[in-house]
Amino acid sequence: MKMSEKQISRRRFVKILALTGSAVIIGGNILLERPQDKGARSEEEGIYKVRGVYEEDLWVPTTCLLCPAGCSTQLRLIKNRLVKFEGNPVSPINNGSICPRPHAYSQFIYSPDRLKRPLIREERKSNWKEIEWIDAVGALSEEMKTLRDRGDPHKLVWLGGDHCSQHALIELFLKAYGSPNFIKDRVDSDFEGDLTKINYLLLLGADIIDGYGPMMRYFRLYGQLRRGRPLRAKMVKVGSRKSVTGVKADEWIDVRPGTLGAFALGLTHVILSENLFDEGFVSANTAGFKEFRELVLGRYKVEWSSEVTGVPMEEIRRIAREFASTKPSIAVLGDETTLWNNGYASKLAVQALNLLVGRVRSPIKNELFREISLGLDEIAKKGLNIERIDLAGSRFRNESVYNYVAEAVVANSPYRAEIFVIHNTNPLFESLEPERFKRALEKVPFIVSTGPLLNEVEEEFADLIIPEPSFLEKWSDYSTYIQDKQMFYASLVRPTISRNRCVGDLLIELSKLLGENIASNFPWTGFEEFIKHRWSGIWSSGAGYVGPEPLSALNSFAEFWDNLKSYGFWYYESQISHKLNRYSFNAHEIEWRDPLLIESEDKYPFVLNVHPLISQDGKYLSNCPWTYEHLTPLFPGEVYGVWAEVNPKDAKRFDIDDGDLLSIENPKGVEIRCKAKIYEGVAEGVIGIPFGLGHRAGGRWAKNLGSNPMELTIYRWKDEYVIDPNTGNPSLHSTRVKVSKVS
Numbered sequence: 001m002k003m004s005e006k007q008i009s010r011r012r013f014v015k016i017l018a019l020t021g022s023a024v025i026i027g028g029n030i031l032l033e034r035p036q037d038k039g040a041r042s043e044e045e046g047i048y049k050v051r052g053v054y055e056e057d058l059w060v061p062t063t064c065l066l067c068p069a070g071c072s073t074q075l076r077l078i079k080n081r082l083v084k085f086e087g088n089p090v091s092p093i094n095n096g097s098i099c100p101r102p103h104a105y106s107q108f109i110y111s112p113d114r115l116k117r118p119l120i121r122e123e124r125k126s127n128w129k130e131i132e133w134i135d136a137v138g139a140l141s142e143e144m145k146t147l148r149d150r151g152d153p154h155k156l157v158w159l160g161g162d163h164c165s166q167h168a169l170i171e172l173f174l175k176a177y178g179s180p181n182f183i184k185d186r187v188d189s190d191f192e193g194d195l196t197k198i199n200y201l202l203l204l205g206a207d208i209i210d211g212y213g214p215m216m217r218y219f220r221l222y223g224q225l226r227r228g229r230p231l232r233a234k235m236v237k238v239g240s241r242k243s244v245t246g247v248k249a250d251e252w253i254d255v256r257p258g259t260l261g262a263f264a265l266g267l268t269h270v271i272l273s274e275n276l277f278d279e280g281f282v283s284a285n286t287a288g289f290k291e292f293r294e295l296v297l298g299r300y301k302v303e304w305s306s307e308v309t310g311v312p313m314e315e316i317r318r319i320a321r322e323f324a325s326t327k328p329s330i331a332v333l334g335d336e337t338t339l340w341n342n343g344y345a346s347k348l349a350v351q352a353l354n355l356l357v358g359r360v361r362s363p364i365k366n367e368l369f370r371e372i373s374l375g376l377d378e379i380a381k382k383g384l385n386i387e388r389i390d391l392a393g394s395r396f397r398n399e400s401v402y403n404y405v406a407e408a409v410v411a412n413s414p415y416r417a418e419i420f421v422i423h424n425t426n427p428l429f430e431s432l433e434p435e436r437f438k439r440a441l442e443k444v445p446f447i448v449s450t451g452p453l454l455n456e457v458e459e460e461f462a463d464l465i466i467p468e469p470s471f472l473e474k475w476s477d478y479s480t481y482i483q484d485k486q487m488f489y490a491s492l493v494r495p496t497i498s499r500n501r502c503v504g505d506l507l508i509e510l511s512k513l514l515g516e517n518i519a520s521n522f523p524w525t526g527f528e529e530f531i532k533h534r535w536s537g538i539w540s541s542g543a544g545y546v547g548p549e550p551l552s553a554l555n556s557f558a559e560f561w562d563n564l565k566s567y568g569f570w571y572y573e574s575q576i577s578h579k580l581n582r583y584s585f586n587a588h589e590i591e592w593r594d595p596l597l598i599e600s601e602d603k604y605p606f607v608l609n610v611h612p613l614i615s616q617d618g619k620y621l622s623n624c625p626w627t628y629e630h631l632t633p634l635f636p637g638e639v640y641g642v643w644a645e646v647n648p649k650d651a652k653r654f655d656i657d658d659g660d661l662l663s664i665e666n667p668k669g670v671e672i673r674c675k676a677k678i679y680e681g682v683a684e685g686v687i688g689i690p691f692g693l694g695h696r697a698g699g700r701w702a703k704n705l706g707s708n709p710m711e712l713t714i715y716r717w718k719d720e721y722v723i724d725p726n727t728g729n730p731s732l733h734s735t736r737v738k739v740s741k742v743s
C-alpha cells in the first residue's frame with residue numbers, strides 16, 4: 001500500500017477518534033413459557049401460547065442461526081440470563097430437536113472476549129480505541145463517500161453473506177451504492193429435495209450427519225429413513241473418508257480421491273446400457289438425452305469408471321442396478337464431489353444420474369416477501385456494469401468466487417480494491433492457503449470488520465470494527481422451503497437478551513449519510529422496520545398461518561406482527577410444480593478431468609481430506625469450551641486439540657501409533673502438527689483432519705489450540721490455480737502431504 005493513500009484515511013480517522021456518540025439501545029423480552037410446562041391452557045394454547053412459570057424464569061421462542069437449518073428454539077432466561085436452549089416442539093423445521101451447537105453458544109454470548117463497542121485505530125497493529133456506534137458509522141461513511149464521489153464504487157468489496165432479510169439488505173445497499181462485489185462465502189449446496197420418501201440414498205461425498213449443510217434437517221431425515229417408517233431405506237456412502245455418515249450407512253464404498261464424478265458416470269453407463277432408466281420421465285421432462293447417451297456409452301464406460309475410481313466393475317454394476325431398481329432413489333452430492341478441479345463435470349454427472357431415475361431439484365425462493373425496487377443513479381449504474389473483482393459471471397460461472405478475491409486484490413486486477421467490509425466470515429481461517437489473504441489484506445487501504453471478537457482479521461488488519469451482535473441480541477429472520485412438507489416457512493428472530501444495532505441498522509444509517517440518491521432507497525428508521533416491510537408482503541398475500549392463526553382470521557398487519565412476535569414463525573403449505581422446465585443433461589459440458597493432485601505420491605504419500613465437525617462452525621464456536629467437550633463417537637478422548645486420521649494399513653507402513661505427535665507437511669513446505677488417530681474409516685493414502693479448530697486469535701479458548709488444516713491446502717501451484725476452471729470452486733482436496741513422527 002502506498003503511504004499517501006493510507007495517510008488520507010488516517011487524517012479522517014484522527015478526526016473520528018476525537019468524537020463521541022450515542023448510547024446502546026436496550027430492549028425488552030418476549031414473555032413466553034414453553035409448551036410442555038404445566039399450567040391451565042386451552043388445547044390451542046397448549047400447542048403454541050404459553051406463559052411464565054415464575055416471574056423471572058421465562059422461555060422465549062427464537063430461531064437458531066448457527067447453521068442453514070434454522071431450527072426453531074426456545075431460550076430459558078432466568079433473571080434475563082440465558083441458561084438453556086431447547087428445540088421448539090411445534091416447529092415444522094425441527095420438531096423440538098436441536099444439535100449441540102446452540103448449547104455451547106451461551107458461552108459466546110457471555111464471553112469476556114466479546115467486543116462491547118466499535119473499535120478504531122490509527123495504524124494497523126496499534127492500540128484500539130473504543131468509539132460510539134454512530135461515530136463508527138460516520139468513519140465508514142466518509143471512506144465510502146470519498147470512493148463513490150471519485151466514481152469508483154466498484155472498489156468497495158463486501159466479503160461474506162448473511163441470513164434472509166439482512167442478506168437481502170446487503171445486496172440492495174451494494175446495488176444502490178454501485179458495487180457489484182458482494183462476495184458470498186458459501187456456495188449453495190445441491191443438497192435439498194424431498195428425501196423422506198426415498199428408499200435408496202446414494203451419498204456421493206455427502207456426509208449428511210457429520211455437520212454438513214442444514215444439520216438438524218439431515219439428522220431428522222436420517223432417523224426417519226432408518227427407523228421412522230416400516231421400510232428402512234438403504235443408505236450407501238461413497239467417498240474417500242468413511243465419516244460418521246459412512247459408519248451409519250449400510251455400505252461405505254471407498255473411491256480414489258477426486259473420482260466421485262467418474263463413479264457417477266460409471267453408474268449412468270450401466271443404467272443406460274442395461275436400459276434401467278425411467279423412460280417415461282426422461283422423454284417427458286428432459287432435454288439432451290440422445291447426446292448424453294452417446295457420450296456415456298462411447299466415452300464413460302464402466303471399465304473406464306472402474307479404472308479411474310479403483311472400484312471393481314461388478315461393484316459399480318451392482319450399485320447401479322440397485323439404484324435404478326429401488327424406487328424412489330436419489331444421489332446426493334457433497335463437497336467431496338464438487339470441490340475438485342473436475343467438480344462441475346462431476347456435479348452434472350450426478351444430476352444426470354438423478355434424471356435417469358426421475359429425480360429433479362429446483363431451487364425455490366419465498367417470493368412472498370415484499371420485493372424492493374431501487375432507483376439507481378448514474379454512479380451506481382456505472383459501477384454495477386463493471387466486472388466483478390472475483391470474475392464471477394465473467395470468467396467463472398459461480399455467483400461468487402470467494403477464494404479468488406485474494407488473487408485479484410494482490411494483482412490489482414481487474415482493479416484495485418480500496419475498501420473491504422468483512423462480515424460474518426474469516427478469510428484468514430476459512431480460505432484455502434490463508435496466507436494469500438494476508439498478502440491481499442495488506443494491500444487494502446481501509447478494512448472494516450463486523451467481527452464480534454478479535455479474530456485473525458481484526459487483530460492484524462482491521463482499521464475499524466463495528467461488532468455484530470449475536471442473533472439473540474438483534475432483529476433477524478430466516479426463511480426456507482421444506483420440500484417434504486411442501487411448505488414455505490419463515491421465522492422472525494427478535495432481540496431477547498438485549499438489543500444492539502446490527503449490520504442492517506448500519507446499512508440504513510450509512511445510506512442516509514451517503515446522500516439523497518442512496519438514502520431515498522432506504523426510507524426505514526432501522527432494520528426492524530426493514531424486516532417489517534419485507535414481511536408485509538407475506539401479510540398482503542393472506543397465505544398461511546402464524547403459529548395456529550390463519551392470516552385470514554387476523555384484522556391488521558399490526559395483529560399479524562404481534563402474533564408473529566409471539567409464535568415466532570409463519571408457514572404456508574404450497575405445492576411447487578417441478579415441471580416448469582425441461583431438465584437438460586448438458587452432455588456438452590461433461591468433460592472429465594483427472595483429479596489434480598499436487599506432487600507425486602512417492603514424495604507426498606497422503607491426500608489431505610479436511611472435513612466438517614458437528615460442534616464447530618469455523619467462526620466463533622471454537623471460543624466456546626463446551627464444543628471441545630462434544631466428542632465425536634469415533635474419537636473419544638480427543639478433546640482440546642486436532643487429530644489426524646490415519647488408516648491402520650498406513651499406520652503400519654509408517655510405524656505410526658495412536659496418539660503419536662505427527663508433523664504434516666505440504667509440498668510448499670507448510671507444516672502443522674497434530675496427534676495421530678488410527679481410524680479404519682479413512683481410506684488408505686488419505687489423511688483426514690477436522691475443520692474448525694486451530695485459530696491464531698479469536699479469544700482465550702480458540703487461540704493457539706490445535707492446528708488449522710486449511711493452512712496445508714494449496715490454491716496456486718506452479719502458476720496454476722488449483723480450482724475448477726468452470727465454476728471457480730477451489731479444489732479443496734487436491735493437496736498431498738507427507739507425514740512424519742515428531743520424536
Ligand code: SF4
Pocket residue numbers: 064065066067068069070071094097098099100101102214215216217
Ligand atoms: S442444526 Fe444445530 S446449529 Fe443448525 S440451526 Fe439447528 S440447532 Fe442450530
